[in-house]
Structures are given as structure tokens and as C-alpha cells.
Amino acid sequence: MxxxxxxxxxxxxxxxxxxxxxxxxxxxxxxxxxxxxxxxxxxxxxxxxxxxxxxxxxxxxxxxxxxxxxxxxxxxxxxxxxxxxxxxxGTAPDLPLPGRAVLPTATRPVVMGIVNVTPDSFADGGAHYAPDDHPGAALRHGRALLEAGADVLDVGGESTRPGADPIDVDEELRRVIPVVEALAEEGAVVSIDTTKARVAREAVAAGAAIVNDVSAGGVDDELVPTVAELGVAYVLMHRRGTPRTMQDQAEYTDVVGEVFDFLADRLDHIQAAGVGRELVVVDPGIGFAKTAEHNLVLLRRLREFTSLGRPVLIGTSRKAFLGRVTGATSTDDRVVASVTSAALAVRSGARIVRVHDVAETVQALAVAHAIATAGDEA
Structure with missing residues (x-):
């Protein structure tokens, strides 16, 4: 064949x-x-x-x-x-969430708010994870993001920053399941940011509707079959190596072509494994095994990824390459750069943006979307 x-x-x-x-x-x-x-x-x-x-x-x-x-x-x-x-x-299709309403990615950009339940994430490590008050700090943060306009809350218990060490599955479950369960019970659309099949299974049982996998199934061979069995939405992201090794593998002859072909191949693979293509979001993996220049080229040519026919997710929020462009060494000083990159990504075809600064991003995307669609009904 x-x-x-x-x-x-x-x-x-x-x-x-x-x-x-x-x-x-x-x-x-x-x-x-x-x-x-x-x-x-x-x-x-x-x-x-x-x-x-x-x-x-x-x-x-x-x-x-x-x-x-x-x-x-x-x-x-x-x-x-x-x-x-x-x-x-055309435009990306809506993203169905089985058993729930769809995410309206066909009609407007969607904001995914980040809820890090970790002590070591690069932008806000420990700010929303207090072991003596768990899951209180994370829940307060998640509710604030919803109030600010987040469409989805992405809950993660293991840092994927460059150089981060892995944690065992029991610790990850201890961190994320109480947060997922409580936020889902309050009506939030929850995504679980994990590379592990057991965490995905238990998070979906607790109410998660999306599995956000930064490894494209490369860490746990059971993750993709588990997603297929559960019938939930799935974020397929490009990455090489692991957080410990990925920045040593940031070498490409044609970064756009290589990342695109990887995503296209994996999209075919997971569809063959039983994950409905209509449930998949693609993410070129900004900052994962990429130099600052690679990230900028991918963003400039983002529309090419819409050729895959799936909603494109972009996560640039507060990342180091923005600091290299602007000179902002503190992640807290990269809010303007993050919001700008999110708005430009949407203008270039992204339908979901994963961000720390929800209120600012919601306003920026509302303006970007209004400009992009002005006169369409005339």
C-alpha cells in the first residue's frame, strides 16, 4: 500500500x-x-x-x-x-467535546487558561500549588481565569519546561485530580496536560474533556489507545526528546516542513489507532526543541499548518524566546509580548491560544478577531 x-x-x-x-x-x-x-x-x-x-x-x-x-x-x-x-x-471546524457542547473554534479564537499545579513551572512555578492548601490555591486561580474569560482550563501537574525532571504517576495524580474534579463539577471545560495514560484516564473520569499531550504519544505507548477508548478531544503537539534533552535536538533543515510532516504523520497514526480526526487539535510546539529563530519562523508561517484541516493551538505565553526578542528577563515582564504573539498567531490561523494572562489575551483577541472579520457580512 x-x-x-x-x-x-x-x-x-x-x-x-x-x-x-x-x-x-x-x-x-x-x-x-x-x-x-x-x-x-x-x-x-x-x-x-x-x-x-x-x-x-x-x-x-x-x-x-x-x-x-x-x-x-x-x-x-x-x-x-x-x-x-x-x-x-476556509476556517477550522469546531472542536466537539463528547457529552458536552463544542468549542467554537470555527467562529472565534478560544482561550485556554493555564493552571499549573507544580512547584517548578517556568512562569509561575509554585504560585498556584500550595501542598498545605491543596487544591485551594489552584482552584482559586482556575476560578479567576474563568471569570477573566477563559474558555478552557488546562490543568497540569508536571513541568515541561526545558531541563525539568519527570515525576511519578502517583504524584502527578495527587496534584491534578482534585483540581480537575472540582473545576469540572463547577462547569468548567477542563483539559488535562499529561503524557501518561493513567493520568489521562483518571482525569477524564474526574471530568476532563481534553487530553493535552506534549509528547504526541511518545512517552507512554498506552496514551493514544487510551484517548481512543475514552473518546475525548486530543491535542497533538510536536516535540523532540524530553524536557531534559529537547533543546539539544533543536536542529532542522526546514523547521516548518519537518514539524508539519511530523504532525501530519502522527495525525494519520492516531487516527489509525482509533482517535477520531474530528477530535484532534494540532500544536507545532513553540519552545519545545526549537530555538528562538525556529519559533519566530513557525509563527510567521503558521497558516501553513491549517492545511491539516484541524484547529491549530499555539502556546507562546511568557516563553523565553519572547524575552530574547524584547530583552525582558523576568517572565512577569513578558505579558505584552505574550499577548501580542497570541493576537498575531490568531491572525495567522491559530484557533486556540494557551496563556497565563487570560484577561489581557481575551481583550486582544476580541480586537484581532473583530478586525479580521470586519465587513464579512456586508
Missing amino acids: IDAPLTRVEEARLVPAGGPARLALSRLPRAGEIADAAAAARGVSAWVDGRLVVTAVPSRLIDAAGRVGGRELADLVAGSVEPAVEAWL
Whole structure:
């Protein structure tokens, strides 16, 4: 069986008027022959890090594939190219939360507030985790974020900052389950930030509706099958290595292409494992095995990730690369930079932003969304 090609749309604004798109294709059978056939139909192609980048009217590219390999190859290319272009041109779908209302990612950006139940998170470690008052501090913080306008609360009990040490599953459960249970009982949409299947299972039993996995299933082989069994929404994020090692693996020839292909491959993998594609959010993993320059390039070209047809989540809040850009060494001094990056990410296609500073972000996104949609109903 031939793997379907992966299509990343770099530009497609002219397609509705019959114009060309610029497409980057990986895993394309007979790619050189298709490139030659597309060139004969007034297409332009180049090889970039092993990917075929073609500027052509999509229908002509599909016809070129047909001339090379017949209907079977034409259908294979069409099945990759057409949905990618449609997704890039359109808007992300809503995110269903089984047993609950959907997250309205199709109509507006969604804010995910961070509830760190850890002593060592990079931005607010210990501020909302008091072992002698557990889960009181975390619950007060979660309620404040809801009052400020958060749509989702992301509860995490293990720090994923660069260099962080792992904790055992029992300690993670002790930290997060009382918080998840109490906030869910109060009506909050709760996400559990974990890489462990047992934590995901118990958090969903306690009321969590989303599993936010920074490892893409790479830490615990049982996590993806568990998510499939539970039928909850799942955030699929790009990362290399572990928090201890990831910054030593921040080497890319083409960071956008490599991160995109990873997410596309893992999206196919988890769908084959039984996780409904309609339940998946994709996250390029800002700050995870990336340099500051990698992060900025990913943000600048974020719209390309909408080719996957899933809501895109971005987490830039208070991260170190913002400090390198602005000179703000304290995480508390990166609020303006964080809000700015969130608004720009939404303008570039992000539908969910994961943030510490909810009130400020809600205001900024309301303005960004109003500007982006002004005149749409005229």
C-alpha cells in the first residue's frame, strides 16, 4: 500500500479565481515525473529539503499526476491536495467535546487558561500549588481565569519546561485530580496536560474533556489507545526528546516542513489507532526543541499548518524566546509580548491560544478577531 502524499499549502489566495497555489508535497510517488508534467502545464517546481514545492493550478497538478500514473495516482494526489487547499482557504471546524457542547473554534479564537499545579513551572512555578492548601490555591486561580474569560482550563501537574525532571504517576495524580474534579463539577471545560495514560484516564473520569499531550504519544505507548477508548478531544503537539534533552535536538533543515510532516504523520497514526480526526487539535510546539529563530519562523508561517484541516493551538505565553526578542528577563515582564504573539498567531490561523494572562489575551483577541472579520457580512 502506498502512503498518501502530505500536502502543505504555502499560498492559495488565487485558487478561488482559478489561479495557482504554492504547495509543498512530501511522500509523493513519482515526484520528479509529476514535476516535469506540471511544468509542461505551466507549473513551476523546485526541491526543498526533499519536498517537491510546486506552484500550479491544483487541478492541473492533479491532471499531471494522471498523465504520469493514471487515475490511481491522480486520485491519490487529489485526495491530498484538494482537502489541504480547502482547509487553508476556509476556517477550522469546531472542536466537539463528547457529552458536552463544542468549542467554537470555527467562529472565534478560544482561550485556554493555564493552571499549573507544580512547584517548578517556568512562569509561575509554585504560585498556584500550595501542598498545605491543596487544591485551594489552584482552584482559586482556575476560578479567576474563568471569570477573566477563559474558555478552557488546562490543568497540569508536571513541568515541561526545558531541563525539568519527570515525576511519578502517583504524584502527578495527587496534584491534578482534585483540581480537575472540582473545576469540572463547577462547569468548567477542563483539559488535562499529561503524557501518561493513567493520568489521562483518571482525569477524564474526574471530568476532563481534553487530553493535552506534549509528547504526541511518545512517552507512554498506552496514551493514544487510551484517548481512543475514552473518546475525548486530543491535542497533538510536536516535540523532540524530553524536557531534559529537547533543546539539544533543536536542529532542522526546514523547521516548518519537518514539524508539519511530523504532525501530519502522527495525525494519520492516531487516527489509525482509533482517535477520531474530528477530535484532534494540532500544536507545532513553540519552545519545545526549537530555538528562538525556529519559533519566530513557525509563527510567521503558521497558516501553513491549517492545511491539516484541524484547529491549530499555539502556546507562546511568557516563553523565553519572547524575552530574547524584547530583552525582558523576568517572565512577569513578558505579558505584552505574550499577548501580542497570541493576537498575531490568531491572525495567522491559530484557533486556540494557551496563556497565563487570560484577561489581557481575551481583550486582544476580541480586537484581532473583530478586525479580521470586519465587513464579512456586508
